[in-house]
Amino acid sequence: MSLSAFHCPPPIRYRRPLIARDYARRDLAIELFDRGEYVQAITETFAHAMPEVVARTPFVLPMSFAQGSSRFDVRLDGDELVLTTVLAELNPGANATALLRFALSRMAGTGQIYQPRLKDQVVRIEFREQLRHLHPLKLLEVLMKLPAEASGQDQWLAEEFQVARPASAALTPLTEAEAQAAVAFWHRHWSDMEILHNEVRRRRSVRMLDFAGSLASNLTRLVLPLNGSVRIELDEFADEIADREESVSKRDAAMARLVRAMQGVDDTRLLASLGHGEYAINPLREGSPSMIHSLYGPGERMQAVHDHRANGRLLEAGLELLSYGTYLLATCSWAEPVEQAIAALLASAHEKPIREVLDSLLVSAESIAEEYGKHGVSASAEADTPAETMP
Amino acid sequence: MSKRLPSKIESLGVYQVFTGTGTGSGWLIDDRHLLTNCHVVQPFRDVAIELRNRTRIRATVRRLHPHRDLAIVELSEPLDGAVLPLGDDSLLKPKQSVHILGFPIGLPLSVTEGVISHPHQRFDNQYYVQTDAAINPGNSGGPILDDERRIIAVTTCKLDADSVGFGIPVNDVRKFIEEFRNQTVPFGAQCPVCDVLITKAQRYCDECGSNLESQHDFADYFSSNETDPLATFVETALSRAGIDPVIARHGHQNWSCHAGSAPIKAWCCCSEHLNFSSPMVETPTRQVNALFAYLLDEEHAPFSFDLDGSIVRMNYVIHTTDVFSKRDREHLIEEVGEFIRRADRIDGRLVKEFGCTPAPDSQMPGGHD
Numbered sequence: 001m002s003l004s005a006f007h008c009p010p011p012i013r014y015r016r017p018l019i020a021r022d023y024a025r026r027d028l029a030i031e032l033f034d035r036g037e038y039v040q041a042i043t044e045t046f047a048h049a050m051p052e053v054v055a056r057t058p059f060v061l062p063m064s065f066a067q068g069s070s071r072f073d074v075r076l077d078g079d080e081l082v083l084t085t086v087l088a089e090l091n092p093g094a095n096a097t098a099l100l101r102f103a104l105s106r107m108a109g110t111g112q113i114y115q116p117r118l119k120d121q122v123v124r125i126e127f128r129e130q131l132r133h134l135h136p137l138k139l140l141e142v143l144m145k146l147p148a149e150a151s152g153q154d155q156w157l158a159e160e161f162q163v164a165r166p167a168s169a170a171l172t173p174l175t176e177a178e179a180q181a182a183v184a185f186w187h188r189h190w191s192d193m194e195i196l197h198n199e200v201r202r203r204r205s206v207r208m209l210d211f212a213g214s215l216a217s218n219l220t221r222l223v224l225p226l227n228g229s230v231r232i233e234l235d236e237f238a239d240e241i242a243d244r245e246e247s248v249s250k251r252d253a254a255m256a257r258l259v260r261a262m263q264g265v266d267d268t269r270l271l272a273s274l275g276h277g278e279y280a281i282n283p284l285r286e287g288s289p290s291m292i293h294s295l296y297g298p299g300e301r302m303q304a305v306h307d308h309r310a311n312g313r314l315l316e317a318g319l320e321l322l323s324y325g326t327y328l329l330a331t332c333s334w335a336e337p338v339e340q341a342i343a344a345l346l347a348s349a350h351e352k353p354i355r356e357v358l359d360s361l362l363v364s365a366e367s368i369a370e371e372y373g374k375h376g377v378s379a380s381a382e383a384d385t386p387a388e389t390m391p
Numbered sequence: 392m393s394k395r396l397p398s399k400i401e402s403l404g405v406y407q408v409f410t411g412t413g414t415g416s417g418w419l420i421d422d423r424h425l426l427t428n429c430h431v432v433q434p435f436r437d438v439a440i441e442l443r444n445r446t447r448i449r450a451t452v453r454r455l456h457p458h459r460d461l462a463i464v465e466l467s468e469p470l471d472g473a474v475l476p477l478g479d480d481s482l483l484k485p486k487q488s489v490h491i492l493g494f495p496i497g498l499p500l501s502v503t504e505g506v507i508s509h510p511h512q513r514f515d516n517q518y519y520v521q522t523d524a525a526i527n528p529g530n531s532g533g534p535i536l537d538d539e540r541r542i543i544a545v546t547t548c549k550l551d552a553d554s555v556g557f558g559i560p561v562n563d564v565r566k567f568i569e570e571f572r573n574q575t576v577p578f579g580a581q582c583p584v585c586d587v588l589i590t591k592a593q594r595y596c597d598e599c600g601s602n603l604e605s606q607h608d609f610a611d612y613f614s615s616n617e618t619d620p621l622a623t624f625v626e627t628a629l630s631r632a633g634i635d636p637v638i639a640r641h642g643h644q645n646w647s648c649h650a651g652s653a654p655i656k657a658w659c660c661c662s663e664h665l666n667f668s669s670p671m672v673e674t675p676t677r678q679v680n681a682l683f684a685y686l687l688d689e690e691h692a693p694f695s696f697d698l699d700g701s702i703v704r705m706n707y708v709i710h711t712t713d714v715f716s717k718r719d720r721e722h723l724i725e726e727v728g729e730f731i732r733r734a735d736r737i738d739g740r741l742v743k744e745f746g747c748t749p750a751p752d753s754q755m756p757g758g759h760d
Contacts, residue, residue, distance in 0.1 A: 100683035101698065108687075108697035110666040110706050115695040118687035128692060133719060135712035141663060 006192070006322060008346035009185055011329075012178050013225040014276050016284050018333040019051050029136035038131035042081060045136040046074075049143040050280045065280035066169035068151035069227060072280075081134055083142060084126040085150045087116065088163035099123065099161040107153070113138065114146045122166075125150050147281055155228035171227065171275025182274055183267050185223055189216075190262045197255050199315065206248050208316055211323040213241030213255055218323070218330035220262075230265055230273040237261065287332035293373035295324040296365040305362070314358050321361040322349060338372045400492060400500055401443050404472030405533060407494040408432065408464075409439040409447065411622065411640045416493035416533030416546070420568055422469040427532030428547055429455050429462045434608075434616040436578070437637045438464060443500075447638045447648075454571045455612055458583035459517070459559060460547050461567050462532075475534060478541030480520060480560035483510035491524045491546055491556075493533030503530075505554070512557070519557035520544040526556035580612045619644075621665060624714045625657050628727035651735035654752035665714060667707040667727060669734035672747035674701050682745040694730055702750050703741060705734050 544558025
């Protein structure tokens with residue numbers, strides 16, 4: 001693979017813009033709780049956690065919200081607040097024993113205040129607490145963790161254990177054009193990753209393996225609204241490749257298995273795994289200037305890129321810059337200008353001579369760091385400051 | 392191991408010491424007293440000693456020698472482990488074999504071997520027996536033996552460098568023990584400069600005039616130690632449930648004990664959660680569906696079960712905001728009590744009704760112990 005072969009198509013996944021959380025509402029929730037105004041405290045906590053939803057519809061209990069393929073019910077049960085979602089129904093033919101073992105060993109546990117529960121053959125994951133014990137920080141922790149965990153697992157559980165999901169949230173299927181673009185991206189991406197991995201092996205570079213693994217998974221997450229077992233498989237391989245505690249040979253083997261496994265996903269299975277979900281709570285982290293600064297700002301990372309370039313390791317330099325960009329867009333939500341700037345950086349690495357591409361990537365990266373990588377400094381105030389000079 | 396050391400080291404009077412900050416080792420100087428390091432027991436006046444059958448007894452700190460890092464605790468009941476004889480460190484030679492007994496990283500009693508690297512190494516203005524034998528956290532306070540099974544030093548510390556460990560020479564230890572036997576006051580700490588016994592909080596030593604407060608946090612030895620709110624909460628809850636919190640201490644924000652047959656563990660895993668867990672039984676290998684359905688049944692709320700490998704654990708997770716909130720603290724303490732009582736009831740039921748076997752930490756008949 002050469003740098004000119006890199007292609008980042010426009011994401012098929014819907015954009016998840018940054019809507020900053022209002023921390024004053026969280027603090028108000030704590031004050032209300034301390035005053036004994038429990039229901040108002042819950043309202044403010046939800047307004048903090050899901051500002052878009054509460055802005056659209058006034059918060060009234062009982063309420064229901066969708067998080068990807070999971071649907072959550074929130075209700076008052078006597079003096080308790082219950083937040084629950086159905087994970088699976090143990091219908092005839094389901095591999096019930098394996099599912100229950102999975103729930104007990106992977107979903108239940110210490111260190112979390114919500115647990116899976118079974119009633120009438122239905123496995124739910126549930127949080128239940130008396131209002132007078134429902135400190136807003138406790139509720140917030142549940143809102144930030146439980147929906148993400150449930151929506152990450154439920155579709156996979158149905159595929160893996162042949163269980164029904166009677167109360168799931170529907171995902172919007174891809175349009176014909178989106179489906180075609182998704183299939184085309186999928187085949188090209190994993191073919192590119194196979195070539196890239198061969199290059200990693202030829203150069204015997206552990207650092208390059210790190211970045212190849214990151215690019216392989218994050219570009220997929222950025223472009224496709226991927227769910228279910230394919231998503232879980234991708235995430236598990238990506239974790240294995242990134243595990244610095246593991247031996248290099250095992251991490252390298254995981255990269256090879258990732259590429260093979262993803263190339264083995266046929267179009268039918270791929271399309272069944274794709275769908276646009278509604279997310280009441282943004283599943284992406286809030287992007288921050290410090291994240292941009294740590295990747296594209298002056299420091300060890302950019303120094304390494306410059307060193308690669310100076311020593312003629314152009315592929316390594318370009319790969320690192322592209323990996324940072326896909327990581328930022330795949331895992332965080334950003335204000336539109338920031339998102340566009342990073343997307344433009346990724347788009348610039350396409351069908352150009354390799355050195356020219358690298359120069360363009362470096363200029364874009366340093367410009368992004370200069371403009372969006374500083375806390376509390378507006379772009380206009382920075383206009384007179386000379387830009388970082390490249391070596 | 393040397394043929395002169397008994398093959399069953401379990402018969403030797405060397406025991407594990409547990410406090411609210413960690414664990415260490417100690418050895419019997421007679422059937423009622425154990426010698427260990429000062430840094431193992433500080434800042435506590437009451438500690439727990441674990442016996443071979445994993446039960447624990449209380450011990451009270453009687454003497455401290457902060458400068459020489461020695462302490463003597465009095466046991467709440469006599470122990471029958473073999474009291475090891477004291478040797479003479481003036482006879483030690485380089486390359487002489489040594490055997491270190493103790494509880495490295497909390498493991499059961501074990502022995503490591505090496506040689507004396509230097510019999511009288513001066514380090515940090517004191518003399519030590521330097522050895523290359525492996526010393527790990529948890530070994531502190533344990534005996535270093537020669538081939539004749541005599542104590543020649545007490546393990547105290549090691550350097551970050553490989554194979555550089557230190558023991559307090561036995562002649563210093565013998566002097567400390569003899570002084571203790573000749574004294575009658577219940578508690579005292581020796582002045583770091585002149586060794587005179589200090590029995591109450593004071594700014595200067597009456598004998599040598601040293602400023603005691605500026606050395607070794609001397610004032611702390613005579614004041615009750617500060618406990619954090621989480622530890623206070625857990626120990627109050629354990630106490631209400633009839634469990635001695637001193638006996639249950641298992642290091643920093645970590646407790647372990649038994650309620651009847653059920654093992655109970657408590658720990659803080661992060662800043663948000665205080666966990667109580669009882670790893671009570673192991674699952675049967677077949678016909679587990681009914682067991683799993685029972686474990687996940689919502690009737691257990693607010694408690695829950697999980698599987699740690701094949702071990703069934705009953706859990707209760709408390710959010711730390713509840714611990715720091717003064718309202719309903721009593722309710723939480725009662726819930727912890729209910730968790731402990733229920734764990735003791737349910738483990739037997741899981742064995743009888745679902746074919747489980749007692750977990751390694753269980754005290755049910757048929758357990759691994």
